[in-house]
Amino acid sequence: MKSPYKSLFLFLMVSSTCMVLSSSNWLMTWMGLEINMLGFIPLMYLKETTSESETVAKYLVPQSLGSTIFIVAATTSLYLDGLQTLMPIAMCLKLGAAPFHFWFPPVMASLSMLPAFFLLTWQKIAPIFAISSFNPTLSTKILPIAGISALWGSIGGLNQTEIRSLLAYSSIAHTGWMLASINSPNPTLMIYVSTYILINLSIYTCLTKHSSKLHKQVFSAKEPFDSFLLALSILSLGGLPPLTGFLMKFLVLYYTETSVLIVSMLILGALISLLFYLSLTFSPLLSLNKAHTTKLKMASKPSIMFLISQIFPMSLMFFFL
Known part of the structure; x- marks a missing residue:
């Protein structure tokens, strides 16, 4: 696919998400979700292989x-109130929350x-905020799905x-935490989603430099700072204190x-x-010996900014407390 077409579908995906966030009725929400799906599907054809077609x-x-269940439940709920429960369940199916x-x-x-x-980040924004716009009684009914997703x-x-x-x-586990934060005060869900996207962005920046799919081969001894940044981002994703990922989970629990x-x-x-995140990153963190620490000074400015983003918010919280 040529670059101009990618830009067009990327704009379609972004604008449809904004459409869902600003919609005031179920029909506009459904239309925004459908446009979002149609805008993302062409972006999945990055290498144009047969496996991508199957994906x-x-x-x-x-x-x-999920879209069909949502629009059917929204239209028939005018006559049968019990079918409104299917609307957040349809959004959970689109999110990929367990057991869906x-x-x-x-x-x-x-x-x-x-x-x-x-798929990990932007495609979660529209369904999760659509659920947050539902009636609080409907949002409360899917809280068991939040616990199942986090555990599963x-x-x-x-x-x-x-x-x-x-x-x-x-x-899937973080989707459970997002669902649990729906009935919390307004900034909680926004802070969680924003922090989750930031952490995944730092992981994506490190993984784009490696062609291996196995997590044991991702950490390279030739690039100690990138390995350290990846390990730190993974631990932050797991919620290890005092990193940023712990802050967002603490806010949800509070x-x-x-x-x-x-x-x-x-x-x-x-x-x-956190158990398998620690087992994954324990060896790479210990492999940063004195010979490698001299290379940390050669790190790029974006990498340093991602490193600060994983530590600085928690440092600010402890400072003000």
Whole structure:
């Protein structure tokens, strides 16, 4: 696909998300979600291979099913109030939240890094904020899905060897935390989504320099600073204090209004995720010996900015406290 067409579909994807965020009725929300899906699908054809066509089919079917369930539930809820519950469930299907995550890991495993980054980050904005615009009674009914997603995503990532599959199950776990923050005060969900996108951006910046898919081969001894940045970003994604990822999870636990069982599932899922994140990054962090620390001064300015972004917010919080 040529560059001008990519720019057109990228603009379509961004504008449709803004359309969902600013919509005032279900019809406009549904139209924005459909345009968002149609704008993202051409961007998945980065290398134009046969496997990408199969991946597009795996993505298209559940997304279309979710959109169909949403518009049918929205129209029939005028006569049957009980069908309104299907509207947030349809959004959970589009998000890839457990137990509706069957399509998400296979799609992530077959995508290139750039569309995979969009699927992890930008494609979550429209459905998650659509759920936040629902009636609070509807949002409360999907809180069990938040606990299941956080727990299932952490358990599913234990035996993964490919970095994309690992990020996919991590995304499922973080989707549970996003769903848990829906009934919190307004800035909480926005802060969580923004921080999650920032952390994934730093991971994407490091992974674009490596062609290997196995997470044990991603950390390179020739580039110690990039390996250190990747390890730090992964630990921040897992919520290790005092990094930025811990701050966003702390805000959700502080402001969320749910049962003790769901909060326990969120905390247990975070601990399990942190277990395999620590086992993944323990060796690369220890491999930074004195010979490698001299190369840290040669790091680029964007890499230093990403490094500061993982540490600086927590430093500010401790300073003001």
